Amino acid sequence: MEERNSTEETPRNNALAQRRSKSYRQSMRSCVEATHLAYTSGLLTALRIPRSRKAPKSCDITKQVDPDQVALLVKKEWQLSYVTPLYQFRHTQLKSYSKQLSAFIVSEKQQGLAIEVGQELGFKVNFSVVLGLAETDKDAETVFIQILSKQAFSAKDDAQKVVWSGWLTCVNGDLDYLRSLPLEFVSLPLFCTRGPESLTVLVKSWFEKTFDCCFGPLGINSTNLQWLASLWTGCHPTINIQYLKLVWTLPTLPPMDVTYTVHPQDAWELWDSMRQVDTTEDSISIDEVTGFIKGLQSHFFRHFRIDLSAGSLMQISTALGSSHHSGKIKIASPNYIPTILQLLTECALLKMPI
Amino acid sequence: MLDYAMSLRMGGGTCVRVLKFLIPATVVPQEAVVRAVSWLCVGKIAISTQVLFLRWVLTVFDMIDSKDHLRAIYGFIFSFVTEENLSPYICHLLYLLTRRESVRPFRVRKLLDLQTKMGRQPFLLHLLSLYKVFYPELVTLALPSRMRSGFKNHNSTWKVALSAVQKRNKVQVSSDISLTLRLKDKTNSRKRKLNHLELPSLSSSIQSNSSSSRSRKVFSLEQLHSFPQLLDNLHCIELPSQMGSLLGSSLALCYLDYVQDDSAFLRLNFWLGHALHEEFLFCSGDGGSGSSSEALHFLNRLLSTQHFLQEGFSSTEGFLYKFLNVWDGSLLRPQILGLLSDIPVVPSSCISQLLFEPLMQLFFTSTLFFKCSVIDCLNNMLLEWLTWHSVYALEDGLDISLNSHTPMNMTLSGFMDSVMELVRFVGRLATVGLQLEGCHCLLLSFILDFYETVCDMFLKYGLPLVVMPPAGVFYPALFATDPVSVDRLSYIMYRYKKNLTSAKCQQQETKQAFHISRQTCQEFNHYLLFMVSCLWNSKMFLPGMAIEVDQELLALSKVPEPWTSFDLIHHPAFLGCALDFHHKCWPERKDIDFNSIKAAKQWNWYMEFLFSQGFQGLQQFVQSSINRRSVAGISGQRGSQPTSR
Numbered sequence: 001m002e003e004r005n006s007t008e009e010t011p012r013n014n015a016l017a018q019r020r021s022k023s024y025r026q027s028m029r030s031c032v033e034a035t036h037l038a039y040t041s042g043l044l045t046a047l048r049i050p051r052s053r054k055a056p057k058s059c060d061i062t063k064q065v066d067p068d069q070v071a072l073l074v075k076k077e078w079q080l081s082y083v084t085p086l087y088q089f090r091h092t093q094l095k096s097y098s099k100q101l102s103a104f105i106v107s108e109k110q111q112g113l114a115i116e117v118g119q120e121l122g123f124k125v126n127f128s129v130v131l132g133l134a135e136t137d138k139d140a141e142t143v144f145i146q147i148l149s150k151q152a153f154s155a156k157d158d159a160q161k162v163v164w165s166g167w168l169t170c171v172n173g174d175l176d177y178l179r180s181l182p183l184e185f186v187s188l189p190l191f192c193t194r195g196p197e198s199l200t201v202l203v204k205s206w207f208e209k210t211f212d213c214c215f216g217p218l219g220i221n222s223t224n225l226q227w228l229a230s231l232w233t234g235c236h237p238t239i240n241i242q243y244l245k246l247v248w249t250l251p252t253l254p255p256m257d258v259t260y261t262v263h264p265q266d267a268w269e270l271w272d273s274m275r276q277v278d279t280t281e282d283s284i285s286i287d288e289v290t291g292f293i294k295g296l297q298s299h300f301f302r303h304f305r306i307d308l309s310a311g312s313l314m315q316i317s318t319a320l321g322s323s324h325h326s327g328k329i330k331i332a333s334p335n336y337i338p339t340i341l342q343l344l345t346e347c348a349l350l351k352m353p354i
Numbered sequence: 355m356l357d358y359a360m361s362l363r364m365g366g367g368t369c370v371r372v373l374k375f376l377i378p379a380t381v382v383p384q385e386a387v388v389r390a391v392s393w394l395c396v397g398k399i400a401i402s403t404q405v406l407f408l409r410w411v412l413t414v415f416d417m418i419d420s421k422d423h424l425r426a427i428y429g430f431i432f433s434f435v436t437e438e439n440l441s442p443y444i445c446h447l448l449y450l451l452t453r454r455e456s457v458r459p460f461r462v463r464k465l466l467d468l469q470t471k472m473g474r475q476p477f478l479l480h481l482l483s484l485y486k487v488f489y490p491e492l493v494t495l496a497l498p499s500r501m502r503s504g505f506k507n508h509n510s511t512w513k514v515a516l517s518a519v520q521k522r523n524k525v526q527v528s529s530d531i532s533l534t535l536r537l538k539d540k541t542n543s544r545k546r547k548l549n550h551l552e553l554p555s556l557s558s559s560i561q562s563n564s565s566s567s568r569s570r571k572v573f574s575l576e577q578l579h580s581f582p583q584l585l586d587n588l589h590c591i592e593l594p595s596q597m598g599s600l601l602g603s604s605l606a607l608c609y610l611d612y613v614q615d616d617s618a619f620l621r622l623n624f625w626l627g628h629a630l631h632e633e634f635l636f637c638s639g640d641g642g643s644g645s646s647s648e649a650l651h652f653l654n655r656l657l658s659t660q661h662f663l664q665e666g667f668s669s670t671e672g673f674l675y676k677f678l679n680v681w682d683g684s685l686l687r688p689q690i691l692g693l694l695s696d697i698p699v700v701p702s703s704c705i706s707q708l709l710f711e712p713l714m715q716l717f718f719t720s721t722l723f724f725k726c727s728v729i730d731c732l733n734n735m736l737l738e739w740l741t742w743h744s745v746y747a748l749e750d751g752l753d754i755s756l757n758s759h760t761p762m763n764m765t766l767s768g769f770m771d772s773v774m775e776l777v778r779f780v781g782r783l784a785t786v787g788l789q790l791e792g793c794h795c796l797l798l799s800f801i802l803d804f805y806e807t808v809c810d811m812f813l814k815y816g817l818p819l820v821v822m823p824p825a826g827v828f829y830p831a832l833f834a835t836d837p838v839s840v841d842r843l844s845y846i847m848y849r850y851k852k853n854l855t856s857a858k859c860q861q862q863e864t865k866q867a868f869h870i871s872r873q874t875c876q877e878f879n880h881y882l883l884f885m886v887s888c889l890w891n892s893k894m895f896l897p898g899m900a901i902e903v904d905q906e907l908l909a910l911s912k913v914p915e916p917w918t919s920f921d922l923i924h925h926p927a928f929l930g931c932a933l934d935f936h937h938k939c940w941p942e943r944k945d946i947d948f949n950s951i952k953a954a955k956q957w958n959w960y961m962e963f964l965f966s967q968g969f970q971g972l973q974q975f976v977q978s979s980i981n982r983r984s985v986a987g988i989s990g991q992r993g994s995q996p997t998s999r
Contacts, residue, residue, distance in 0.1 A: 084624040114482040114495035214628035353627025
């Protein structure tokens with residue numbers, strides 16, 4: 001979208017007037033879906049949706065994390081789930097967990113055959129720790145799981161290939177909540193997977209049986225997608241995002257998908273104009289984010305007479321990464337991993353039942 | 355005899371015949387069996403005979419007096435496992451004999467080798483799954499759902515003969531010795547994609563099998579089959595790997611009641627909260643399959659568990675507060691309201707926001723039956739709180755942390771605040787509800803149920819609190835058209851009087867500060883005065899009473915003597931009784947003259963008549979609150995001033 005004049009003329013007054021009623025509705029919804037009084041071991045821990053975040057700083061994550069392990073995480077699309085805290089999970093017992101999980105997978109795949117734990121099997125599982133992603137001292141270290149298997153019709157000496165990978169992580173989780181858990185529990189609320197669904201189900205059921213935890217699907221709602229869009233756009237000066245693509249679904253019959261691609265420089269200028277309202281450099285507030293998206297929507301309306309706010313935001317993508325409403329995320333650049341993971345950890349923690 | 359047979363002194367054929375006839379009358383001494391096994395080891399007996407012997411042992415297994423010697427030769431018995439023909443029976447016998455100590459890695463490996471040779475045999479699988487119960491980190495397996503549970507029963511004819519002999523000797527018939535494994539019960543309904551409502555199956559935890567715990571004897575819940583077994587092993591039962599599985603059996607629930615471990619309850623609450631949130635709040639995937647029967651079963655099971663344990667789970671409480679905000683009032687109503695009444699005492703600071711606000715919104719926009727259900731639910735909630743208080747309260751501080759699993763500290767005054775808030779809230783609901791529904795008698799009945807609980811708070815539950823019903827409840831009950839309501843109201847007033855008098859006495863004796871203010875007494879007196887003058891003294895609508903109606907308006911209604919229109923004769927509720935009485939008293943009279951009932955003798959008879967109709971509440975009220983001087987021959991005023999403070 002070329003016209004820069006129209007972006008500057010975005011009527012902000014309208015946005016202000018509407019904001020009050022919409023934020024009331026938003027807060028009502030958030031009261032239902034996320035803001036709650038959590039009774040955890042006797043403490044009343046209120047997890048609230050943050051209204052402002054720190055601006056993402058480009059950090060060279062390879063200083064903290066092993067670059068090979070970083071390479072495992074980036075440039076792949078992950079499906080997200082949330083996990084309740086794991087009981088008696090020990091980072092020191094990862095080898096034993098590997099053996100048990102591989103025996104479990106083999107025995108489930110071949111129903112009715114008893115498998116000895118520890119023998120060489122068709123599936124090999126690797127548990128490893130990714131050190132350095134945890135930000136605070138209350139965050140547990142990230143655990144990375146890989147399942148390797150020989151391909152069918154492969155020669156005897158061929159190496160096993162990775163058929164499934166997944167990782168459990170907690171980045172900058174809510175300190176009050178993490179402190180309120182007893183010591184036997186390890187909270188790694190975010191679970192990212194990639195691979196065949198059958199293996200994902202088996203891994204989840206093994207975790208449930210061994211650590212008495214529960215898995216559930218984690219979606220990324222439109223507010224968080226807007227956050228991601230704004231955060232990534234704000235990184236444009238440092239690293240060229242190359243495009244900002246947003247996909248909306250409109251509730252028409254038949255449902256209509258609208259893909260809206262914005263030139264990165266235009267997007268950044270719009271974002272910057274929103275940012276001038278705020279005095280503090282470091283934090284971004286929800287109002288700026290909603291203003292930014294509103295600006296984009298009203299520009300679209302001006303040209304096509306379609307009000308995108310009637311639909312729901314489904315997917316956003318830039319060169320730095322992409323994210324889908326159903327809970328898929330892809331991080332392309334390793335520099336902003338902590339910010340993204342922090343946002344996702346928050347989403348996962350908000351889903352905790354207690 | 356066994357020795358004789360097995361030693362083949364008379365040759366193989368005789369051995370077979372002797373074995374076939376060996377039906378023990380009472381018990382089988384284990385020595386005999388041990389000796390017979392030793393003959394087996396010698397190796398001279400034909401295979402079919404060995405099979406026969408093993409089958410015999412399995413049949414009479416329950417009658418062997420003690421099994422420790424047999425367990426001592428476990429290894430010898432195990433060595434026979436490789437014989438193809440004997441394998442099934444040996445596995446069955448080993449299954450019955452295996453203890454935790456018998457499971458060794460080399461035995462596991464041997465069985466697994468056998469499996470590779472023989473393929474998937476159900477008897478091997480059963481034995482290995484028992485090994486898995488004891489040592490899950492050595493072997494893992496998944497039992498296919500279509501496999502039959504239990505070992506094959508080879509011995510039916512023998513068993514029949516055995517039971518016949520036992521019946522003859524009047525010995526208790528032995529139970530079926532093929533132990534069934536408890537597989538996850540597959541529901542017959544369509545398989546759900548998201549099965550968060552399925553109770554996990556009991557399995558022993560891998561975690562606890564560290565070297566430290568191996569030394570002490572640990573009993574796994576999977577082996578629990580009877581209550582005496584639970585009692586014997588209470589000190590060494592280990593918790594399962596998934597706490598949610600405990601909800602599946604009532605035996606396990608008994609154990610849950612005994613557990614004091616906080617982490618265990620946190621695990622259970624996480625699982626329960628997760629299931630409830632996924633099913634009702636997050637509604638992902640299936641698109642809100644709330645009306646399905648699985649959800650109903652799950653909630654019913656949760657309700658019965660909570661009633662068994664006599665308290666609610668904290669995750670249920672948290673879930674309900676969130677759910678009430680989005681509930682439409684009709685989805686699984688009985689279950690949700692049942693769960694709501696199990697909530698422990700809520701601090702008065704947040705009770706309004708958490709509980710009252712959403713309930714109010716639902717209440718005022720709902721049907722009559724929902725209103726009745728809500729009042730009933732709040733009544734149950736109050737009953738539970740009061741019961742809890744009367745059982746667990748200490749002198750000055752209430753320490754909840756001992757018994758419930760939300761360790762919130764609450765003092766006596768905090769508790770009384772919450773109760774007061776609840777009673778006042780129900781009063782407000784009742785007032786407006788009655789107005790909305792036109793004083794429907796069903797709603798009134800539930801409201802009077804509630805106030806029957808409230809009026810006795812002091813005497814029955816020991817809580818020094820008396821709260822009077824609001825005017826919006828009292829007057830509609832007094833003027834109700836059905837006699838049952840008036841009767842119940844009289845009973846309630848009678849109980850209030852008893853509570854107040856005894857509270858006053860105690861206050862004077864012990865000089866403790868009670869929460870009974872002058873205002874409460876004044877209200878009570880006010881109500882009592884009105885009730886007596888209305889019902890007994892026939893003084894209604896007169897100036898100075900609570901309800902004043904303009905005399906001209908009354909004149910317009912063309913009702914003769916309007917001040918008598920709500921006394922015990924003319925009250926719409928009692929008019930039928932008065933008519934009946936009149937007919938009984940003066941059957942020959944054609945014209946009804948109610949004033950003649952007011953004569954002294956007839957009045958007493960009328961009162962007797964009313965009480966005999968079942969109006970016990972009225973009887974107690976009249977006897978306690980009204981001093982009856984018998985005044986002969988004066989119509990109009992009957993009785994004297996009621997006693998009041």
